[in-house]
Amino acid sequence: MMRLMGAAIAALCLALPAAAQTGTPDAALLARGRHLVEVTGACGNCHTPMGPQGPDMTRALAGGNVFDEPPFRAVASNITPDPETGIGRWTDAQIARAIREGIRPDGRIIGPPMPLGLYRGLSDRDVAAMVAYLRTVPPVRNAVEASVYRIPLPPAYGPPVASVPDPADNPVARGAYLANAVAHCMECHTPMVDGRNDFSRTGAGGMEFRGPWGVSVARNLTPHANGIGGWTDAEIIRAITTGVSQTGRPLAPPMAFWAYRNMTPEELSDVVSYLRSLPPQP
Numbered sequence: 090m091m092r093l094m095g096a097a098i099a100a101l102c103l104a105l106p107a108a109a110q111t112g113t114p115d116a117a118l119l120a121r122g123r124h125l126v127e128v129t130g131a132c133g134n135c136h137t138p139m140g141p142q143g144p145d146m147t148r149a150l151a152g153g154n155v156f157d158e159p160p161f162r163a164v165a166s167n168i169t170p171d172p173e174t175g176i177g178r179w180t181d182a183q184i185a186r187a188i189r190e191g192i193r194p195d196g197r198i199i200g201p202p203m204p205l206g207l208y209r210g211l212s213d214r215d216v217a218a219m220v221a222y223l224r225t226v227p228p229v230r231n232a233v234e235a236s237v238y239r240i241p242l243p244p245a246y247g248p249p250v251a252s253v254p255d256p257a258d259n260p261v262a263r264g265a266y267l268a269n270a271v272a273h274c275m276e277c278h279t280p281m282v283d284g285r286n287d288f289s290r291t292g293a294g295g296m297e298f299r300g301p302w303g304v305s306v307a308r309n310l311t312p313h314a315n316g317i318g319g320w321t322d323a324e325i326i327r328a329i330t331t332g333v334s335q336t337g338r339p340l341a342p343p344m345a346f347w348a349y350r351n352m353t354p355e356e357l358s359d360v361v362s363y364l365r366s367l368p369p370q371p
């Protein structure tokens with residue numbers, strides 16, 4: 090009898106993970122949203138207060154990081170559901186519009202360095218998942234200073250986003266979606282000309298990032314000999330998830346290795362397929 094019960098319990102335990110995966114639509118949507126915000130999208134790389142030890146997860150997404158550059162002094166917003174200092178009073182549609190179109194409920198435009206050009210490509214399903222998850226994070230009271238822009242901001246980043254489907258179900262299309270709309274790899278790794286990415290040279294690298302680490306330069310991620318042409322898949326994945334270059338050199342910030350280390354094996358192999366599909370750039 091005991092043996093039978095033990096077997097029944099073991100069977101139940103084995104069955105549980107599968108049941109949790111299918112779950113209710115809401116649980117699946119929330120899990121997807123958590124993964125997009127915390128891991129692949131790494132919103133916390135900008136929105137979670139950064140200390141010398143990395144992000145302060147006790148105040149996740151509470152804002153306050155300052156991006157001090159010649160054209161602006163931008164301060165990351167508090168995107169927790171605190172009603173006074175965060176986005177607690179915004180509707181789902183208002184949060185989705187802020188992420189995908191860069192427009193706040195009061196009509197004010199959101200400025201750089203938030204990668205708003207690429208977030209326009211987030212699918213309807215994924216932006217809904219992000220919004221659902223953002224509503225569930227612990228509210229943190231943290232009033233952040235206003236950003237100051239010394240450059241004119243555009244009235245909008247494009248026409249209103251009507252509807253964006255999920256990417257086609259093949260590795261290169263999924264990887265392109267992840268590396269652009271979700272993880273904005275290509276924002277950092279594509280050269281900037283006059284303040285805009287030159288997407289005729291997608292992935293060619295060259296952008297400089299200054300911080301407490303000194304200056305880091307985004308590398309060439311195209312399949313050229315100057316890029317990842319001679320790298321194995323495992324070496325590319327190690328760089329993304331642990332911040333170690335092919336030669337073993339530790340990579341400097343601001344890439345979000347701490348978040349990308351939890352990307353799924355499928356996501357990582359899709360991103361590699363996409364990088365290998367790019368036109369090689371010297």
Ligand code: HEC
Binds near residue numbers: 130156165176193
């Ligand atoms: C590279 C840094 C960066 C990344 C990555 C980033 N943001 Fe932002 N975000 C900012 C900055 C800076 C602001 C404030 C800009 C301003 O003051 O106009 C902002 C503003 C916002 C706002 C407006 C909030 C308010 O109260 O006005 C929302 C919502 C938002 N971000 C959500 C997100 C989400 C969700 C993600 C991940 C998918 C994300 N951001 C990724 C830098 C970033």
Ligand code: HEC
Binds near residue numbers: 268
């Ligand atoms: C916020 C900017 C930023 C984002 C976003 C970013 N990177 Fe990077 N990445 C860098 C910088 C800067 C370096 C170079 C660091 C150094 O040399 O110390 C780098 C280095 C790398 C390297 C190592 C290349 C080499 O030659 O050593 C790879 C591979 C890489 N990034 C892939 C990616 C992928 C894939 C993504 C998206 C999942 C991504 N990066 C997102 C800024 C970024």
